[in-house]
Amino acid sequence: MAKKTTVSVVGCGLIGASWAALFLRAGHDVRAWDPDPQSLGGFRDRVATPLAQLEQIGASTAAQGVLHLSADLADALEGARLVQENAPENVPLKQDLYARIEALVAQDVIIASSTSAHPWSHLSVGMKHPDRLITAHPFNPPHLVPLVEIFGTDDAVVAWAEAFYSGIGSAPVTLKKEAVGHIANRLASALWREAVHIVAEGIADVDAVDKALVNGPGLRWSVLGAHMAYHLGGGAGGMAGYLDHLGASQEKRWASLGNPSLTPDVREKLVNGVMAEAAGRSIAELEAERDAALIALAKQRLKSD
Protein backbone atom coordinates (compact mmCIF):
# COMPACT_ATOMS: atom_id res chain seq x y z
CA MET A 1 0.00 0.00 0.00
CA ALA A 2 1.35 3.38 -1.11
CA LYS A 3 1.49 6.41 1.17
CA LYS A 4 -1.86 8.05 1.77
CA THR A 5 -2.27 11.11 -0.43
CA THR A 6 -4.90 13.77 -0.89
CA VAL A 7 -6.05 14.16 -4.49
CA SER A 8 -8.18 16.98 -5.83
CA VAL A 9 -10.61 15.88 -8.51
CA VAL A 10 -11.44 18.93 -10.61
CA GLY A 11 -14.36 18.22 -12.93
CA CYS A 12 -17.04 15.90 -11.61
CA GLY A 13 -18.33 14.09 -14.69
CA LEU A 14 -18.07 10.35 -15.35
CA ILE A 15 -14.29 10.35 -15.80
CA GLY A 16 -13.89 12.29 -12.56
CA ALA A 17 -16.17 9.80 -10.79
CA SER A 18 -14.17 6.87 -12.10
CA TRP A 19 -10.90 8.46 -10.94
CA ALA A 20 -12.37 9.30 -7.53
CA ALA A 21 -13.46 5.69 -7.05
CA LEU A 22 -9.95 4.45 -7.88
CA PHE A 23 -8.32 6.96 -5.52
CA LEU A 24 -10.72 6.30 -2.63
CA ARG A 25 -10.49 2.54 -3.04
CA ALA A 26 -6.68 2.76 -2.82
CA GLY A 27 -7.04 4.65 0.47
CA HIS A 28 -6.44 8.20 -0.73
CA ASP A 29 -8.62 11.10 0.34
CA VAL A 30 -10.42 12.92 -2.47
CA ARG A 31 -11.52 16.55 -2.54
CA ALA A 32 -13.82 17.16 -5.49
CA TRP A 33 -14.78 20.40 -7.15
CA ASP A 34 -16.96 21.37 -10.08
CA PRO A 35 -18.20 24.83 -11.11
CA ASP A 36 -21.62 23.35 -11.83
CA PRO A 37 -23.59 22.80 -8.58
CA GLN A 38 -25.62 20.01 -10.22
CA SER A 39 -22.51 18.09 -11.27
CA LEU A 40 -21.04 18.51 -7.82
CA GLY A 41 -24.29 17.59 -6.11
CA GLY A 42 -24.66 14.32 -8.01
CA PHE A 43 -21.02 13.34 -7.64
CA ARG A 44 -21.30 11.11 -4.57
CA ASP A 45 -23.95 9.05 -6.37
CA ARG A 46 -21.88 8.88 -9.54
CA VAL A 47 -18.87 7.64 -7.56
CA ALA A 48 -20.95 4.92 -5.89
CA THR A 49 -21.24 2.70 -8.98
CA PRO A 50 -17.54 2.45 -9.89
CA LEU A 51 -16.72 2.13 -6.19
CA ALA A 52 -19.13 -0.80 -5.85
CA GLN A 53 -17.61 -2.39 -8.96
CA LEU A 54 -14.11 -2.06 -7.50
CA GLU A 55 -15.32 -3.64 -4.26
CA GLN A 56 -16.75 -6.48 -6.34
CA ILE A 57 -13.28 -7.07 -7.80
CA GLY A 58 -11.90 -7.04 -4.28
CA ALA A 59 -8.68 -5.25 -5.11
CA SER A 60 -7.76 -3.19 -2.07
CA THR A 61 -6.93 -3.94 1.51
CA ALA A 62 -6.60 -0.25 2.39
CA ALA A 63 -9.20 1.58 4.42
CA GLN A 64 -11.25 3.58 1.95
CA GLY A 65 -10.34 7.26 1.72
CA VAL A 66 -12.72 10.09 2.52
CA LEU A 67 -14.63 11.97 -0.19
CA HIS A 68 -15.09 15.68 0.44
CA LEU A 69 -17.13 17.82 -1.97
CA SER A 70 -16.59 21.52 -2.23
CA ALA A 71 -18.02 24.35 -4.30
CA ASP A 72 -14.94 26.39 -3.36
CA LEU A 73 -11.87 25.63 -5.47
CA ALA A 74 -9.42 26.74 -2.78
CA ASP A 75 -11.04 24.41 -0.28
CA ALA A 76 -11.02 21.53 -2.79
CA LEU A 77 -7.28 22.03 -3.34
CA GLU A 78 -6.44 22.09 0.37
CA GLY A 79 -3.62 19.66 1.16
CA ALA A 80 -3.65 18.04 -2.29
CA ARG A 81 -0.44 16.62 -3.74
CA LEU A 82 -2.12 15.85 -7.07
CA VAL A 83 -4.90 17.60 -8.98
CA GLN A 84 -6.67 15.32 -11.47
CA GLU A 85 -8.33 17.66 -13.98
CA ASN A 86 -11.31 16.34 -15.96
CA ALA A 87 -12.74 19.55 -17.37
CA PRO A 88 -14.39 19.70 -20.82
CA GLU A 89 -12.00 19.32 -23.80
CA ASN A 90 -11.60 23.05 -24.28
CA VAL A 91 -8.06 24.43 -24.23
CA PRO A 92 -8.75 28.03 -23.07
CA LEU A 93 -11.07 26.70 -20.37
CA LYS A 94 -8.38 24.30 -19.12
CA GLN A 95 -5.68 26.99 -19.30
CA ASP A 96 -7.85 29.32 -17.26
CA LEU A 97 -8.42 26.58 -14.72
CA TYR A 98 -4.68 25.91 -14.40
CA ALA A 99 -4.06 29.60 -13.77
CA ARG A 100 -6.63 29.58 -10.97
CA ILE A 101 -5.17 26.40 -9.50
CA GLU A 102 -1.59 27.65 -9.70
CA ALA A 103 -2.57 30.77 -7.76
CA LEU A 104 -3.87 28.58 -4.93
CA VAL A 105 -1.39 25.74 -4.48
CA ALA A 106 2.23 25.19 -3.49
CA GLN A 107 4.84 24.76 -6.20
CA ASP A 108 5.25 21.02 -5.76
CA VAL A 109 1.59 20.23 -6.46
CA ILE A 110 1.19 18.24 -9.68
CA ILE A 111 -1.64 18.90 -12.11
CA ALA A 112 -2.64 15.89 -14.23
CA SER A 113 -4.99 16.42 -17.14
CA SER A 114 -7.22 13.51 -18.20
CA THR A 115 -7.40 15.02 -21.69
CA SER A 116 -7.73 12.64 -24.59
CA ALA A 117 -7.79 15.33 -27.24
CA HIS A 118 -5.13 17.91 -26.43
CA PRO A 119 -1.36 17.70 -26.23
CA TRP A 120 0.67 18.94 -23.28
CA SER A 121 2.28 21.72 -25.33
CA HIS A 122 -1.10 23.37 -25.94
CA LEU A 123 -2.39 22.94 -22.41
CA SER A 124 0.74 24.22 -20.67
CA VAL A 125 0.83 27.56 -22.50
CA GLY A 126 0.73 30.42 -20.03
CA MET A 127 1.41 28.34 -16.93
CA LYS A 128 3.71 29.73 -14.28
CA HIS A 129 5.26 26.30 -13.67
CA PRO A 130 4.50 24.25 -16.78
CA ASP A 131 6.73 21.43 -15.55
CA ARG A 132 4.16 20.58 -12.91
CA LEU A 133 1.61 19.73 -15.62
CA ILE A 134 1.33 16.25 -17.01
CA THR A 135 -1.24 14.64 -19.24
CA ALA A 136 -2.52 11.45 -17.59
CA HIS A 137 -5.06 9.98 -19.96
CA PRO A 138 -7.17 7.06 -18.75
CA PHE A 139 -8.90 4.59 -21.06
CA ASN A 140 -12.65 4.24 -20.71
CA PRO A 141 -14.01 2.99 -18.32
CA PRO A 142 -11.01 4.15 -16.26
CA HIS A 143 -11.75 2.17 -13.11
CA LEU A 144 -11.93 -1.12 -15.07
CA VAL A 145 -9.22 -0.58 -17.71
CA PRO A 146 -5.78 -0.08 -16.08
CA LEU A 147 -4.02 2.00 -18.75
CA VAL A 148 -2.99 5.58 -17.92
CA GLU A 149 -0.94 7.36 -20.61
CA ILE A 150 1.45 9.90 -19.18
CA PHE A 151 3.40 12.73 -20.72
CA GLY A 152 5.31 15.43 -18.92
CA THR A 153 8.54 17.40 -19.15
CA ASP A 154 9.91 17.01 -15.61
CA ASP A 155 11.42 13.59 -14.92
CA ALA A 156 10.78 13.78 -11.19
CA VAL A 157 7.14 14.75 -11.71
CA VAL A 158 6.66 11.93 -14.22
CA ALA A 159 8.36 9.43 -11.89
CA TRP A 160 6.11 10.50 -9.01
CA ALA A 161 3.03 10.09 -11.23
CA GLU A 162 4.13 6.66 -12.46
CA ALA A 163 4.54 5.48 -8.89
CA PHE A 164 1.26 7.02 -7.81
CA TYR A 165 -0.85 5.50 -10.61
CA SER A 166 0.88 2.13 -10.18
CA GLY A 167 -0.01 2.37 -6.51
CA ILE A 168 -3.73 2.62 -7.26
CA GLY A 169 -3.54 -0.48 -9.46
CA SER A 170 -3.37 1.32 -12.79
CA ALA A 171 -0.84 0.60 -15.54
CA PRO A 172 0.98 3.86 -16.34
CA VAL A 173 2.72 4.10 -19.71
CA THR A 174 4.94 7.11 -20.32
CA LEU A 175 5.39 8.71 -23.73
CA LYS A 176 8.83 10.00 -24.70
CA LYS A 177 7.28 12.61 -26.98
CA GLU A 178 3.74 13.98 -26.93
CA ALA A 179 1.34 12.82 -29.63
CA VAL A 180 -2.28 13.69 -30.36
CA GLY A 181 -4.27 10.62 -29.29
CA HIS A 182 -1.34 9.46 -27.14
CA ILE A 183 -0.74 5.75 -27.96
CA ALA A 184 -4.03 3.94 -27.33
CA ASN A 185 -6.38 6.19 -29.26
CA ARG A 186 -3.97 6.27 -32.19
CA LEU A 187 -3.95 2.46 -32.25
CA ALA A 188 -7.73 2.33 -31.83
CA SER A 189 -8.23 4.84 -34.61
CA ALA A 190 -5.91 2.92 -36.97
CA LEU A 191 -7.74 -0.32 -36.29
CA TRP A 192 -11.17 1.26 -36.63
CA ARG A 193 -10.26 2.79 -39.99
CA GLU A 194 -9.72 -0.72 -41.35
CA ALA A 195 -12.81 -2.02 -39.53
CA VAL A 196 -14.87 0.70 -41.26
CA HIS A 197 -13.23 -0.16 -44.60
CA ILE A 198 -14.20 -3.82 -44.22
CA VAL A 199 -17.83 -2.83 -43.64
CA ALA A 200 -17.81 -0.17 -46.37
CA GLU A 201 -16.44 -2.66 -48.91
CA GLY A 202 -19.04 -5.28 -48.00
CA ILE A 203 -16.40 -7.81 -46.86
CA ALA A 204 -18.18 -8.39 -43.56
CA ASP A 205 -20.94 -6.85 -41.46
CA VAL A 206 -20.38 -4.76 -38.33
CA ASP A 207 -21.19 -7.62 -35.96
CA ALA A 208 -18.93 -10.06 -37.84
CA VAL A 209 -16.00 -7.63 -37.62
CA ASP A 210 -16.60 -7.16 -33.90
CA LYS A 211 -16.95 -10.91 -33.32
CA ALA A 212 -13.69 -11.53 -35.19
CA LEU A 213 -11.87 -8.91 -33.14
CA VAL A 214 -13.18 -10.06 -29.76
CA ASN A 215 -12.48 -13.74 -30.43
CA GLY A 216 -9.22 -13.22 -32.28
CA PRO A 217 -6.73 -10.34 -32.16
CA GLY A 218 -8.52 -8.52 -29.32
CA LEU A 219 -8.36 -11.56 -27.09
CA ARG A 220 -4.69 -12.08 -27.90
CA TRP A 221 -3.84 -8.38 -27.46
CA SER A 222 -5.25 -8.59 -23.95
CA VAL A 223 -2.27 -10.79 -23.06
CA LEU A 224 0.33 -10.08 -25.76
CA GLY A 225 1.31 -6.79 -27.40
CA ALA A 226 1.31 -6.27 -31.15
CA HIS A 227 5.09 -5.97 -31.41
CA MET A 228 5.62 -9.06 -29.28
CA ALA A 229 3.09 -10.98 -31.41
CA TYR A 230 5.26 -10.39 -34.48
CA HIS A 231 8.34 -11.41 -32.46
CA LEU A 232 6.63 -14.75 -31.76
CA GLY A 233 5.38 -14.85 -35.36
CA GLY A 234 8.99 -14.89 -36.54
CA GLY A 235 9.65 -18.35 -35.08
CA ALA A 236 13.16 -19.01 -33.78
CA GLY A 237 14.41 -15.84 -35.50
CA GLY A 238 12.01 -13.61 -33.59
CA MET A 239 11.33 -10.06 -34.78
CA ALA A 240 14.52 -10.00 -36.88
CA GLY A 241 13.51 -13.21 -38.60
CA TYR A 242 9.97 -11.92 -39.11
CA LEU A 243 11.20 -8.69 -40.71
CA ASP A 244 13.69 -10.58 -42.91
CA HIS A 245 11.13 -13.03 -44.22
CA LEU A 246 7.85 -11.15 -44.07
CA GLY A 247 8.73 -7.46 -43.74
CA ALA A 248 8.21 -6.85 -47.45
CA SER A 249 4.85 -8.61 -47.51
CA GLN A 250 3.76 -6.65 -44.43
CA GLU A 251 4.59 -3.40 -46.25
CA LYS A 252 2.56 -4.68 -49.20
CA ARG A 253 -0.33 -5.43 -46.84
CA TRP A 254 -0.12 -1.91 -45.38
CA ALA A 255 -0.38 -0.49 -48.90
CA SER A 256 -3.54 -2.54 -49.45
CA LEU A 257 -5.35 -1.33 -46.34
CA GLY A 258 -8.40 0.84 -46.76
CA ASN A 259 -8.85 4.57 -46.53
CA PRO A 260 -12.61 5.00 -46.04
CA SER A 261 -14.62 8.19 -45.76
CA LEU A 262 -17.60 8.48 -43.45
CA THR A 263 -20.02 9.11 -46.32
CA PRO A 264 -23.81 8.94 -45.77
CA ASP A 265 -23.75 5.41 -47.22
CA VAL A 266 -20.98 4.23 -44.87
CA ARG A 267 -22.66 6.00 -41.98
CA GLU A 268 -25.87 4.10 -42.68
CA LYS A 269 -24.03 0.76 -42.81
CA LEU A 270 -22.31 1.49 -39.49
CA VAL A 271 -25.45 2.67 -37.71
CA ASN A 272 -27.63 -0.16 -39.01
CA GLY A 273 -24.87 -2.68 -38.40
CA VAL A 274 -24.31 -1.69 -34.81
CA MET A 275 -28.07 -1.64 -34.17
CA ALA A 276 -28.24 -5.22 -35.52
CA GLU A 277 -25.34 -6.18 -33.25
CA ALA A 278 -26.96 -4.52 -30.23
CA ALA A 279 -30.11 -6.56 -30.99
CA GLY A 280 -32.37 -4.35 -28.90
CA ARG A 281 -29.96 -3.83 -25.99
CA SER A 282 -29.81 -0.22 -24.81
CA ILE A 283 -26.54 1.68 -24.33
CA ALA A 284 -26.92 1.18 -20.58
CA GLU A 285 -27.41 -2.57 -20.98
CA LEU A 286 -24.41 -2.83 -23.31
CA GLU A 287 -22.28 -0.87 -20.86
CA ALA A 288 -23.38 -3.13 -18.03
CA GLU A 289 -22.38 -6.20 -20.07
CA ARG A 290 -19.02 -4.62 -20.88
CA ASP A 291 -18.44 -3.76 -17.24
CA ALA A 292 -19.40 -7.25 -16.04
CA ALA A 293 -16.94 -8.79 -18.49
CA LEU A 294 -14.17 -6.37 -17.49
CA ILE A 295 -14.85 -7.04 -13.80
CA ALA A 296 -14.53 -10.79 -14.41
CA LEU A 297 -11.20 -10.17 -16.16
CA ALA A 298 -9.98 -7.92 -13.35
CA LYS A 299 -10.79 -10.63 -10.80
CA GLN A 300 -8.93 -13.11 -13.00
CA ARG A 301 -5.88 -10.77 -13.19
CA LEU A 302 -5.90 -10.29 -9.45
CA LYS A 303 -5.98 -14.04 -8.88
CA SER A 304 -3.02 -14.71 -11.16
CA ASP A 305 -0.86 -11.92 -9.65
Next chain:
Amino acid sequence: MAKKTTVSVVGCGLIGASWAALFLRAGHDVRAWDPDPQSLGGFRDRVATPLAQLEQIGASTAAQGVLHLSADLADALEGARLVQENAPENVPLKQDLYARIEALVAQDVIIASSTSAHPWSHLSVGMKHPDRLITAHPFNPPHLVPLVEIFGTDDAVVAWAEAFYSGIGSAPVTLKKEAVGHIANRLASALWREAVHIVAEGIADVDAVDKALVNGPGLRWSVLGAHMAYHLGGGAGGMAGYLDHLGASQEKRWASLGNPSLTPDVREKLVNGVMAEAAGRSIAELEAERDAALIALAKQRLKSD
Protein backbone atom coordinates in the same frame (compact mmCIF):
# COMPACT_ATOMS: atom_id res chain seq x y z
CA MET B 1 -22.21 -32.29 -28.13
CA ALA B 2 -22.23 -32.28 -31.94
CA LYS B 3 -22.42 -35.46 -34.02
CA LYS B 4 -19.18 -37.39 -34.16
CA THR B 5 -17.34 -36.69 -37.41
CA THR B 6 -14.17 -37.91 -39.02
CA VAL B 7 -11.80 -35.12 -40.03
CA SER B 8 -8.74 -35.50 -42.22
CA VAL B 9 -5.89 -33.24 -41.19
CA VAL B 10 -3.70 -32.74 -44.24
CA GLY B 11 -0.42 -31.08 -43.30
CA CYS B 12 1.02 -31.98 -39.92
CA GLY B 13 2.82 -28.84 -38.78
CA LEU B 14 1.92 -26.75 -35.73
CA ILE B 15 -1.38 -25.48 -37.14
CA GLY B 16 -2.38 -29.03 -38.06
CA ALA B 17 -1.49 -30.20 -34.55
CA SER B 18 -3.56 -27.42 -32.99
CA TRP B 19 -6.57 -28.31 -35.18
CA ALA B 20 -6.18 -32.02 -34.43
CA ALA B 21 -6.20 -31.33 -30.69
CA LEU B 22 -9.42 -29.28 -31.02
CA PHE B 23 -11.11 -31.97 -33.14
CA LEU B 24 -10.06 -34.85 -30.87
CA ARG B 25 -11.01 -33.00 -27.71
CA ALA B 26 -14.50 -32.40 -29.14
CA GLY B 27 -14.85 -36.13 -29.73
CA HIS B 28 -14.14 -36.29 -33.46
CA ASP B 29 -11.82 -38.86 -35.00
CA VAL B 30 -8.80 -37.48 -36.83
CA ARG B 31 -6.93 -39.05 -39.73
CA ALA B 32 -3.68 -37.19 -40.34
CA TRP B 33 -1.47 -37.17 -43.40
CA ASP B 34 1.74 -35.42 -44.39
CA PRO B 35 4.02 -36.13 -47.37
CA ASP B 36 7.03 -35.71 -45.08
CA PRO B 37 7.59 -38.87 -42.96
CA GLN B 38 9.34 -36.81 -40.25
CA SER B 39 6.41 -34.40 -39.90
CA LEU B 40 4.01 -37.30 -39.78
CA GLY B 41 6.17 -39.25 -37.34
CA GLY B 42 6.38 -36.38 -34.85
CA PHE B 43 2.70 -35.48 -35.11
CA ARG B 44 1.39 -37.45 -32.13
CA ASP B 45 3.92 -35.65 -29.92
CA ARG B 46 3.07 -32.25 -31.40
CA VAL B 47 -0.64 -32.86 -30.73
CA ALA B 48 0.04 -33.81 -27.10
CA THR B 49 0.84 -30.25 -25.93
CA PRO B 50 -2.30 -28.49 -27.24
CA LEU B 51 -4.36 -31.48 -26.14
CA ALA B 52 -2.99 -31.23 -22.60
CA GLN B 53 -3.69 -27.48 -22.60
CA LEU B 54 -7.29 -28.09 -23.66
CA GLU B 55 -7.67 -30.65 -20.89
CA GLN B 56 -6.33 -28.03 -18.49
CA ILE B 57 -9.13 -25.69 -19.57
CA GLY B 58 -11.57 -28.53 -19.03
CA ALA B 59 -13.82 -27.73 -21.96
CA SER B 60 -15.16 -31.04 -23.24
CA THR B 61 -17.33 -33.75 -21.79
CA ALA B 62 -17.05 -35.88 -24.96
CA ALA B 63 -14.94 -39.01 -25.12
CA GLN B 64 -11.75 -38.03 -26.91
CA GLY B 65 -11.63 -39.01 -30.58
CA VAL B 66 -9.06 -41.37 -32.07
CA LEU B 67 -5.97 -40.11 -33.87
CA HIS B 68 -4.87 -42.21 -36.85
CA LEU B 69 -1.69 -41.36 -38.76
CA SER B 70 -1.22 -42.43 -42.34
CA ALA B 71 1.45 -41.98 -44.99
CA ASP B 72 -1.18 -42.88 -47.58
CA LEU B 73 -3.44 -39.99 -48.58
CA ALA B 74 -6.32 -42.26 -49.62
CA ASP B 75 -6.24 -43.96 -46.25
CA ALA B 76 -6.11 -40.61 -44.42
CA LEU B 77 -9.21 -39.44 -46.30
CA GLU B 78 -11.22 -42.60 -45.55
CA GLY B 79 -14.62 -41.71 -44.12
CA ALA B 80 -13.82 -38.02 -43.68
CA ARG B 81 -16.59 -35.42 -43.90
CA LEU B 82 -14.11 -32.53 -43.64
CA VAL B 83 -10.53 -32.15 -44.81
CA GLN B 84 -8.61 -29.47 -42.91
CA GLU B 85 -5.70 -28.50 -45.16
CA ASN B 86 -2.62 -26.93 -43.56
CA ALA B 87 -0.08 -27.23 -46.34
CA PRO B 88 2.63 -24.60 -46.94
CA GLU B 89 1.38 -21.23 -48.27
CA ASN B 90 2.05 -22.12 -51.89
CA VAL B 91 -0.86 -21.88 -54.32
CA PRO B 92 0.22 -24.45 -56.95
CA LEU B 93 1.10 -26.91 -54.19
CA LYS B 94 -2.34 -26.47 -52.59
CA GLN B 95 -4.09 -26.72 -55.96
CA ASP B 96 -2.25 -29.95 -56.71
CA LEU B 97 -3.25 -31.29 -53.33
CA TYR B 98 -6.93 -30.44 -53.90
CA ALA B 99 -6.84 -32.27 -57.24
CA ARG B 100 -5.43 -35.37 -55.51
CA ILE B 101 -8.02 -35.12 -52.73
CA GLU B 102 -10.94 -34.60 -55.14
CA ALA B 103 -9.96 -37.76 -57.00
CA LEU B 104 -10.23 -39.74 -53.77
CA VAL B 105 -13.32 -38.46 -51.94
CA ALA B 106 -17.09 -38.31 -52.41
CA GLN B 107 -18.64 -35.11 -53.73
CA ASP B 108 -20.04 -33.96 -50.39
CA VAL B 109 -16.67 -33.89 -48.64
CA ILE B 110 -15.69 -30.35 -47.66
CA ILE B 111 -12.13 -29.09 -48.00
CA ALA B 112 -11.21 -26.29 -45.60
CA SER B 113 -7.96 -24.43 -46.12
CA SER B 114 -6.25 -22.89 -43.08
CA THR B 115 -4.55 -20.38 -45.38
CA SER B 116 -3.83 -16.96 -43.99
CA ALA B 117 -2.25 -15.64 -47.16
CA HIS B 118 -4.33 -16.73 -50.14
CA PRO B 119 -7.89 -15.94 -51.18
CA TRP B 120 -10.45 -18.57 -52.10
CA SER B 121 -10.55 -17.43 -55.74
CA HIS B 122 -6.87 -18.30 -56.23
CA LEU B 123 -7.00 -21.61 -54.39
CA SER B 124 -10.14 -22.92 -56.09
CA VAL B 125 -8.81 -22.55 -59.64
CA GLY B 126 -8.88 -25.89 -61.45
CA MET B 127 -11.04 -27.68 -58.91
CA LYS B 128 -13.69 -30.07 -60.15
CA HIS B 129 -16.13 -28.92 -57.44
CA PRO B 130 -14.87 -25.52 -56.25
CA ASP B 131 -17.99 -25.03 -54.14
CA ARG B 132 -16.75 -27.65 -51.71
CA LEU B 133 -13.71 -25.52 -50.89
CA ILE B 134 -13.80 -22.99 -48.09
CA THR B 135 -11.09 -21.00 -46.43
CA ALA B 136 -11.22 -21.55 -42.66
CA HIS B 137 -8.47 -19.45 -41.18
CA PRO B 138 -7.64 -19.91 -37.49
CA PHE B 139 -5.87 -17.30 -35.38
CA ASN B 140 -2.66 -18.35 -33.67
CA PRO B 141 -2.53 -20.34 -31.40
CA PRO B 142 -5.69 -21.93 -32.85
CA HIS B 143 -6.55 -24.15 -29.90
CA LEU B 144 -6.49 -21.18 -27.48
CA VAL B 145 -7.94 -18.40 -29.67
CA PRO B 146 -11.49 -19.22 -30.81
CA LEU B 147 -11.70 -17.23 -34.04
CA VAL B 148 -12.08 -19.10 -37.35
CA GLU B 149 -12.62 -16.91 -40.42
CA ILE B 150 -14.68 -18.61 -43.11
CA PHE B 151 -15.26 -17.84 -46.74
CA GLY B 152 -16.97 -20.07 -49.30
CA THR B 153 -19.37 -19.85 -52.22
CA ASP B 154 -21.91 -22.55 -51.30
CA ASP B 155 -24.32 -21.49 -48.55
CA ALA B 156 -24.96 -25.06 -47.41
CA VAL B 157 -21.24 -25.80 -47.17
CA VAL B 158 -20.63 -22.59 -45.24
CA ALA B 159 -23.56 -23.32 -42.90
CA TRP B 160 -22.23 -26.83 -42.24
CA ALA B 161 -18.78 -25.41 -41.48
CA GLU B 162 -20.16 -22.74 -39.15
CA ALA B 163 -22.04 -25.39 -37.19
CA PHE B 164 -19.05 -27.71 -37.12
CA TYR B 165 -16.53 -25.10 -35.87
CA SER B 166 -19.04 -23.80 -33.32
CA GLY B 167 -19.42 -27.39 -32.15
CA ILE B 168 -15.71 -27.67 -31.33
CA GLY B 169 -15.87 -24.47 -29.27
CA SER B 170 -14.49 -22.15 -31.92
CA ALA B 171 -16.03 -18.83 -32.94
CA PRO B 172 -16.64 -18.93 -36.70
CA VAL B 173 -17.03 -15.61 -38.52
CA THR B 174 -18.12 -15.71 -42.13
CA LEU B 175 -17.01 -13.16 -44.72
CA LYS B 176 -19.50 -11.97 -47.34
CA LYS B 177 -16.70 -11.29 -49.80
CA GLU B 178 -13.17 -12.69 -49.79
CA ALA B 179 -10.35 -10.41 -48.73
CA VAL B 180 -6.60 -10.94 -48.50
CA GLY B 181 -5.87 -11.17 -44.77
CA HIS B 182 -9.54 -11.97 -44.09
CA ILE B 183 -10.68 -9.67 -41.23
CA ALA B 184 -8.34 -10.31 -38.30
CA ASN B 185 -5.01 -10.00 -40.07
CA ARG B 186 -6.19 -6.85 -41.83
CA LEU B 187 -7.09 -5.33 -38.45
CA ALA B 188 -3.81 -6.54 -36.93
CA SER B 189 -1.83 -5.13 -39.82
CA ALA B 190 -3.58 -1.76 -39.58
CA LEU B 191 -2.92 -1.55 -35.86
CA TRP B 192 0.70 -2.64 -36.21
CA ARG B 193 1.36 -0.01 -38.88
CA GLU B 194 0.51 2.67 -36.31
CA ALA B 195 2.42 0.81 -33.58
CA VAL B 196 5.51 0.84 -35.80
CA HIS B 197 4.95 4.53 -36.59
CA ILE B 198 4.85 5.37 -32.88
CA VAL B 199 8.19 3.61 -32.35
CA ALA B 200 9.72 5.03 -35.54
CA GLU B 201 8.76 8.58 -34.52
CA GLY B 202 10.20 8.17 -31.02
CA ILE B 203 6.83 8.74 -29.34
CA ALA B 204 7.19 5.59 -27.25
CA ASP B 205 9.35 2.47 -27.06
CA VAL B 206 8.26 -0.98 -28.20
CA ASP B 207 7.54 -2.20 -24.67
CA ALA B 208 5.53 0.95 -23.83
CA VAL B 209 3.36 0.51 -26.92
CA ASP B 210 2.74 -3.14 -26.05
CA LYS B 211 1.99 -2.30 -22.41
CA ALA B 212 -0.50 0.38 -23.50
CA LEU B 213 -2.24 -2.04 -25.87
CA VAL B 214 -2.45 -4.93 -23.40
CA ASN B 215 -3.73 -2.74 -20.54
CA GLY B 216 -5.95 -0.53 -22.67
CA PRO B 217 -7.59 -1.16 -26.04
CA GLY B 218 -6.50 -4.82 -26.23
CA LEU B 219 -8.11 -5.60 -22.91
CA ARG B 220 -11.31 -3.81 -23.93
CA TRP B 221 -11.36 -5.43 -27.40
CA SER B 222 -11.32 -8.82 -25.69
CA VAL B 223 -14.85 -8.06 -24.47
CA LEU B 224 -16.13 -5.31 -26.80
CA GLY B 225 -15.69 -4.89 -30.55
CA ALA B 226 -14.29 -1.74 -32.13
CA HIS B 227 -17.57 -0.72 -33.75
CA MET B 228 -19.50 -1.31 -30.53
CA ALA B 229 -16.94 0.72 -28.59
CA TYR B 230 -17.72 3.75 -30.75
CA HIS B 231 -21.44 3.06 -30.30
CA LEU B 232 -20.91 3.32 -26.53
CA GLY B 233 -18.57 6.27 -27.08
CA GLY B 234 -21.46 8.19 -28.60
CA GLY B 235 -23.35 8.39 -25.32
CA ALA B 236 -27.15 8.28 -25.53
CA GLY B 237 -26.97 8.90 -29.31
CA GLY B 238 -24.91 5.77 -29.90
CA MET B 239 -23.05 5.32 -33.21
CA ALA B 240 -25.24 7.92 -34.96
CA GLY B 241 -24.47 10.45 -32.25
CA TYR B 242 -20.79 9.58 -32.36
CA LEU B 243 -20.62 10.07 -36.13
CA ASP B 244 -22.58 13.34 -35.94
CA HIS B 245 -20.37 14.84 -33.26
CA LEU B 246 -16.99 13.20 -33.77
CA GLY B 247 -17.04 11.70 -37.28
CA ALA B 248 -15.16 14.66 -38.74
CA SER B 249 -12.50 14.59 -36.04
CA GLN B 250 -12.10 10.84 -36.52
CA GLU B 251 -11.46 11.42 -40.23
CA LYS B 252 -8.92 14.07 -39.28
CA ARG B 253 -7.27 11.57 -36.92
CA TRP B 254 -7.13 8.97 -39.72
CA ALA B 255 -5.37 11.52 -41.93
CA SER B 256 -2.77 12.06 -39.19
CA LEU B 257 -1.90 8.36 -38.74
CA GLY B 258 1.54 7.21 -39.75
CA ASN B 259 2.73 5.47 -42.87
CA PRO B 260 6.09 3.99 -41.81
CA SER B 261 8.58 2.04 -43.90
CA LEU B 262 10.58 -0.83 -42.47
CA THR B 263 13.90 0.92 -43.05
CA PRO B 264 17.13 -0.39 -41.46
CA ASP B 265 16.74 2.27 -38.74
CA VAL B 266 13.14 1.28 -37.95
CA ARG B 267 14.10 -2.37 -38.11
CA GLU B 268 16.82 -1.79 -35.52
CA LYS B 269 14.41 0.04 -33.21
CA LEU B 270 11.88 -2.80 -33.46
CA VAL B 271 14.41 -5.59 -32.93
CA ASN B 272 16.17 -3.85 -30.04
CA GLY B 273 12.86 -2.78 -28.55
CA VAL B 274 11.36 -6.22 -28.56
CA MET B 275 14.57 -7.69 -27.13
CA ALA B 276 14.35 -5.17 -24.28
CA GLU B 277 10.71 -6.14 -23.75
CA ALA B 278 11.57 -9.86 -23.80
CA ALA B 279 14.21 -9.15 -21.12
CA GLY B 280 16.07 -12.39 -21.71
CA ARG B 281 13.02 -14.61 -22.13
CA SER B 282 13.31 -17.02 -25.05
CA ILE B 283 10.63 -17.40 -27.72
CA ALA B 284 9.58 -20.66 -26.06
CA GLU B 285 9.28 -18.97 -22.65
CA LEU B 286 7.28 -16.09 -24.12
CA GLU B 287 4.97 -18.53 -25.88
CA ALA B 288 4.48 -20.46 -22.65
CA GLU B 289 3.54 -17.21 -20.86
CA ARG B 290 1.12 -16.30 -23.64
CA ASP B 291 -0.45 -19.76 -23.54
CA ALA B 292 -0.80 -19.71 -19.75
CA ALA B 293 -2.57 -16.35 -19.93
CA LEU B 294 -4.87 -17.53 -22.74
CA ILE B 295 -5.66 -20.73 -20.82
CA ALA B 296 -6.62 -18.68 -17.76
CA LEU B 297 -8.91 -16.56 -19.97
CA ALA B 298 -10.45 -19.65 -21.58
CA LYS B 299 -11.21 -21.07 -18.12
CA GLN B 300 -12.76 -17.73 -17.20
CA ARG B 301 -14.91 -17.73 -20.37
CA LEU B 302 -16.06 -21.27 -19.70
CA LYS B 303 -17.04 -20.35 -16.15
CA SER B 304 -19.13 -17.37 -17.23
CA ASP B 305 -20.96 -19.29 -19.99
